[in-house]
Amino acid sequence: MVLRLTRQEARRIAIASQRLCADRPGDVVEVLEELTIVNIDPTAAIMPSADHILWSRIGWAYEPGQLKSAVEIDRTVFELDGFYRPMSALPLLLPSMRAWPPPEWRKHRHWLDANDRFRRDILERIGAEGPLTAREIPDSSLVPWSSTGWTNNRNVTQMLEFLARRGELAIAGRRGRDRVWDLADRVYPAVDPRYTVAEAELLRARERLRSQGIAREKAAAQPVEPIDVGVVGERAEVEGVPGTWRVDPEALQALEAFEGRTALLSPFDRLVFDRVRAQDLFGFEYIVEMYKPAAQRRWGYFALPILRGDSLIGKLDAAADRKAGVLRVAAIHEDAPFDLETADAVDTEIRSLGEWLGLRVEGLA
Incomplete structure (x- = not known):
């Protein structure tokens, strides 16, 4: 049987599954368990993406120190x-980590084999000295990592990444x-x-x-982390x-309980990542234009x-100037003209964001 959904039903499923409804999650771990992953990106025109994604779900109860504590002290969250x-x-990641790299990734396997002494040097040094950054680890590789991109000859960073993917190292x-x-x-x-890879x-x-609620069997590509869902769930x-x-x-089953709200999303939010x-x-056209x-x-x-509710209605062009203590609003781009209630709701959310950041908002009427 194939389910028949309206676009509104599909949108509500997607929004509710991403915890962007009126019923907010209570803490960092609850958000992570619902979303499965939260993007890490250093661009902080407003704030780091992970903090933004968590704030847009939890709201005022969220403080950035909570994420750091969850990773470094409580160990309820990890980075990979x-x-x-x-x-x-x-437990669901370890089977593929222990089999990494897969047989078809010959370049990665050959490089690891050629640099096994380098691998052991890193493990022994960290084992003896404790947690280290990449810049504190000498490069003892025999064969450099070759790439046409930024990873070329970045041998320490590449080996650390590889050992994390293999489950030998972790980001503390x-x-x-x-x-x-x-x-x-x-x-x-x-x-x-307890699980096989399959x-x-x-x-x-x-x-x-x-975490997505509704998805194509094979969706938009993303490096490292797949978002394909295969044939699980119900066909629609x-x-x-x-x-x-x-x-x-x-x-x-949760469709009837849907209650939307207004939210300002990170460009890396999973609701909009698959363009x-x-x-x-x-019906939302969007790309990151930086x-x-x-x-x-x-x-x-x-x-x-x-x-806004069950619709993506526009884009906010704003930037945080922390030296001046200001959140500057350059423009609010309305995909369709806002009515008064919508305009007020968006303005309120922008002011709430500025207040949470500790910044004065400039540029709103």
Whole structure:
């Protein structure tokens, strides 16, 4: 059987699954367990993406120190491959980590084999000295890592990344922007290897679908972290949208309880990350324009998608000037003209953001 959904139903499923409804989650761990991953990005035109994603869910009860504490003290959250993840996800990740790199990744396997002494040097040094940053570890590689990108000859960083993907090292925290690396068994709890790789991947697909609510079987590509859901969940069609989707059954049951709110989203928010999905379900056109020349930008350097109820309605072009103590609003781009109630709700949310950041808001009427 194929379910038939309206676009509004599909949007509400997506929003509720991302915890962007009126019923807010209570803390960092609850958000991570619902979303499965939270993006880490250093761009902080407003604030770091992880803090923004957590603030947009939890609201005023969230403080940035809570995330740091969850990672470095409570060990309820960990960092891997550019995302924060709940520690409860570790049992589903370990099977593929222990088999990494996969056989078809020959370059990675050959480089690790050629630099096995380098690998052991790093593990022994961290084991003896304790947690270290990449700049505190000497490069004893025999074969440099070759790449046409920024990783070329960055041998220490590459080996640390590889050892984390293999579950031999883990990120214990950060000193400023520098990651601090430690032996995995000093960061991660002991976990029984109770899943095969195939079993774990199936369960991860179910978790991804639960966090998205509705998704294509194969969605937008993203380095390292897949967002494909395969054939888990229920098959569905969305009115006016070609093709089929997969829907989380629990999200369907919660549809009647949907109660929306207004939110300013990070450009890296999972609700809008898949630009094709955002266009299909929300009719929302969006890209991050910080890499474009200023004259070619339509919405601004780091415009924030604006959510109102069950619709994405525009973009906020704003920047935090912490030296001046100001959140400067350059423009609010309305995809369709706002009515008075919507305009007031968006202004209120912008002022709330400025107050939470400790900044005076400039640029609103």
